[in-house]
Amino acid sequence: MANLVLVLVNLIALPALLVFVVIINPSSHADAVFVSIDCGFTGSSTYKDENSIVWTGDEAYIHNKHESQVFNEYYSSNTPVDWTSTVRVFPTLNKNCYTIPIGKAGERLLVRASFRYWDFHNNPNYSATSPGPTFELQFDGNYWTTVVTKPYDIVSYEAIYVAKANTTSICVAKTKDNQLPFISALELRSLDFKMYSHVDSNYALLLANRHTDGTNQTVRYPDDAYDRIWVPESGFIFTKTVKGEARSIDTSSAQDNPPEAVLQDAVETTGTRWSLVLDTSGLPQSQDQKVRIYMTTYFSEVIRPLNSSTDKRSLQVLVDGNPYSGTIVPPFGSVSTVYITNITAYSNTNFTIESTLQSTLPPLISAYELYTITGPLTQATTSTKDVEGLAALQREFKILQKWSGDPCLPSSFAWEWVECTNTTIYATPRVTSLKLSGFGLFGPLPDFSSMDGLQKIDFHNNSLDGPIPDFLGSLPNLNLLDLSENRLNGSIPTSLTQNKHLKLVLTGNCLSGMSCPPNDASPPPPAGPPPPDSTPSDSPAPGRSPPEDSPASGPSPHNSPSPGSLPPSGLSPPDSPLVLQTPSSSGPNQYEAPPPPLGHHNSSEIPSPSGDKECSDKPQMILGIIIHVSLISFMFSNF
Structure with missing residues (x-):
């Protein structure tokens, strides 16, 4: 029962790293994985091929489906369903991953990824002799191979490896400008653990040839x-x-x-x-x-x-x-x-x-x-502490759920909004920076206190509200916290104001003693141009849950952040009239506090406003107007 509870907790905690699937079991052990995914097939049903293999669509296995593109070579309803006629293309993000549950860590898997290219973009310069896209294929944070395609050829790659967790991730990653990664089919099969055990489980096997002799079938x-x-x-x-x-x-x-x-x-x-x-x-x-x-x-x-x-x-x-x-x-x-x-x-x-x-x-x-x-496989995935914290952010801000796979691995394909330590294959990567400036995040900050390796946090230019969480002051390595241009309210935690090593940027919020910027009915849009299939105007606010059938809006990053393609990191903020920064000298924090509002006594900590989270002086203004009008009326009546 305890194991069941642990599994359920993990499923709740890691929304972008785990999905639910139906596992078909023709293999020898009872919990064997036998999954056949037709990438780009969006039907709700399954179908069976000539080998009695049951195929399913891929939407349950990916997190960026709203910004990917699906193409079907045939449009007639009479055409038999076949994985070679469908494809899913990924025009955004550094890497796009399929995450497949496999029951338990230590499973020996055969994974086959297949690609069939045709002119699904109706390129006017397309030629049947032109090379197709080239991109990278990865598994569980490891480089697999470079996929090289050409029109109408089916290219398949097979790998045998031992999974280190109860899920496995297969990713395609963009390596060349204007060459978009795509995939046609993905197949996973459990193997008996004794199979292929002549090779140490810290290495993977990549298929070169497999032949049967004496038959032409x-x-x-x-x-x-x-x-x-x-x-x-x-x-x-x-x-x-x-x-x-x-x-x-x-x-x-x-x-x-x-x-x-x-x-x-x-x-x-x-x-x-x-x-x-x-x-x-x-x-x-x-x-x-x-x-x-x-x-x-x-x-x-x-x-x-x-x-x-x-x-x-x-x-x-x-x-x-x-x-x-x-x-x-x-x-x-x-x-x-x-x-x-x-x-x-x-x-x-x-x-x-x-x-x-x-x-x-x-x-x-x-x-x-x-x-x-292969060479030695990565022995450690991104720290569980960081995965838990990132999952909390993804639960609160649904726009972040399109990122999946290992957040830090491979190191050159980390998620666009995180920075990680450079580690060896034997060391556990840690997330050191969160770069979420201008992502259209809307709502309170969740608890990501488990991410104790963080050095820089940049949430400026969003629509965050609520109080500044106390846990931010307990992150031991934090040296930059930029929460400017949001709608945070309440008092500033003393754990932040007394931190001598922290650069604290809070300009443009509704904190005690600050004038609050005008309240907009909707949060600011994410920076950068919209993705290829942009969110319709009646879509929900960024950062909140969109309907299941509507795309989430967001930045359109590619290989690396750049102007016009990704929100700027903002880790070196522009000059600002209010930067709360601890001086290098010893002693208590000497930042210049804002003056207290009229009607309050000076104190070391100004109490946070009560009531709703909208930090406005409208009630006082209205009361003043009413008194003023009443006095004028009284004077005229006496006159």
Whole structure:
């Protein structure tokens, strides 16, 4: 029960990092993840493809749907639904992420991201031979790959990794001007934890090639319970296909759980003097770019028990002509596996299967997989303290909920309105600055006191109201707090006024002793131009919850803040007539306090006004006018 309560608390606390999904379970363990997301499909229903895989739309998994764009290549209602015909494009934000719950931390996942580009923007300069957009693909704060697209080609990337949390985030990030990230499909599959465990879980595997030999049919789900896609081999020479005679194949000895369907048949050379050369086209082309690789090769005898006196099949795996494995005798009705994990390679590295001198039969192979191994993965996500504080801000100000994924990672793609510490892959990033000037925030400040790494907070030029929270004075590292040009009221907490190390900017508020700026019925709009699909004029005020079917207004940031695209950070505020700043000398804070209002006695702290949050002198003005008019009336009546 305690665990259930903890899960519910986490779900409430992290609105932009968690979403609810329906998980389909064809995999072996009960809580397995099997999610197929058609990006750009906005229908409320699901559909099933020719492989009996159930696909769902993507709106439940993203937070920036109102500023993204959806395109469908076909407009006829008679056209069958297919993920290759839809796409979601992201014209705003540094990065845009899909967040998928996976049940628990430590899940080993296969994630496949697919992209199909066509001229969905009706570009007059478009050509079928022109390159498509290029952008970055990321998972859980780690660089995955650079996506390179061209018209009408389907490009897919697969990664296998162990998730560090109970959700995983897949992000696309803009890296070039005028080249907008997009995505067509996203698929997640749980793997048994023993699978691919020859590689340490602090590294990820990126698919280079996965081939089935002896068949011309692609093998995937349901024949492969994990929905790995096994592509028929086509590059062998001096070979022939051999149909297997075994009724079933025992795969229990193979740690990576190959499907029986890829082991039924095999390919062999036409003689013992020929070798099988494996496909390495998915590896880097240059020898200078050699990478660590992981390869799994599968061998299963296809002929019934051989005549031991005349027939013998034995083979070896060689790398660049040097023996890598010992002698392999493929078993009938089961499988023998060779794992290659401790070498670097590139596309011209030769992986060959050859007969031994004792073999009377040619070499064969049933299937194989080839992966590159990444560098060490980020071991720590953004601090839980900061995630909790950011979630509180996102709950209060709905305009901030379009940001998702890790707030600080990768470091070059942090959220536009935060700054983070530069850390190693082993250190936990901390948020050091909040840059929310001119974001159209409206309402009181929530409690984000857990963010004790903050050094700078800039909320100037919004429509914040209510009192200044006391917790701001307890942030141990804070050296700049800019709350100017809002409608905050009440007294200034002494924890702020007595802080000798804090630059405090409060100009243009309704605090005790200050003249209040005119009250507008609506908050100021966010700085910067509206996003491509701008909010209609009857949309709700920025910073509050919009209707579910209406876009939230906000800034239109791209790679980095710049004039006209993002609100200025404001961390170096312009000259102002009232800057409350602690002097460098010791002793109590010596800032120049505003004079007390008429009718009040001098005191060290002026009590905050009672009643509503509107800080105006209208009641006193009205009373004065009434008295003045009454006196004039009295004088005339006596005259």
